[in-house]
Amino acid sequence: MTKIDFAIGASHRVQSAAEFAYKHAQQGGTLCVYSQDKKRLNFFSQLLWNIQEDAFVPHLPFDISLPENVIKNTSIWLTGGDLNHIYPHLKSDVCLLNLDIHVPSHYELFERVIEIVSEVEQDKALARTRWQEYKKNANHQLNSISVQQLLG
Numbered sequence: 001m002t003k004i005d006f007a008i009g010a011s012h013r014v015q016s017a018a019e020f021a022y023k024h025a026q027q028g029g030t031l032c033v034y035s036q037d038k039k040r041l042n043f044f045s046q047l048l049w050n051i052q053e054d055a056f057v058p059h060l061p062f063d064i065s066l067p068e069n070v071i072k073n074t075s076i077w078l079t080g081g082d083l084n085h086i087y088p089h090l091k092s093d094v095c096l097l098n099l100d101i102h103v104p105s106h107y108e109l110f111e112r113v114i115e116i117v118s119e120v121e122q123d124k125a126l127a128r129t130r131w132q133e134y135k136k137n138a139n140h141q142l143n144s145i146s147v148q149q150l151l152g
Helices: 013-026 038-049 068-073 083-089 121-135 147-151
Strands: 002-010 031-034 059-061 076-079 095-098 112-118 140-146
Touching (some): 002 013, 002 147, 013 031, 013 076, 013 112, 013 147, 031 083, 038 059, 038 076, 076 083, 121 140, 140 147
Parallel strands (some): 002 112, 002 140, 031 076, 031 095
16 A cells, blocks of 8 residues: 655745655655656755755666666665656665656555645646546555645
8 A cells, every 4th residue: 555645835845845855864764756857856956955054965866777786875866767667676665756747657666655735726736636646546545744744
């Protein structure tokens, strides 16, 4: 069963995603950040570089040709690729952070999916559509939480 958390109330979706990724990595977690929009992934990456003045958050675009030890020791992966091909190379407890406007194919491979929703009306409308798409599969646990709860 995949647990899907919609964290609502973010002032900025990608900024909140970077804050979550930083916190998740600090706690030893692994995160796969998905978006087919390369500009969005690049912006997310820039936010991670600047999340705190003295912080380094290791993150890379996923590339299957990377050495296995790099793949296993990187906390945050950025991808817009086929999750079905990527997932087998990741740690088993990796969490999926969806920054795309659509539900990614093969998201159900992950135990947990995070969706961050901003207060922008267009973002909320797209999130409602994704919620309905996830809801079609009864094997998921859908939750609505506040972004503050997520960032805790």
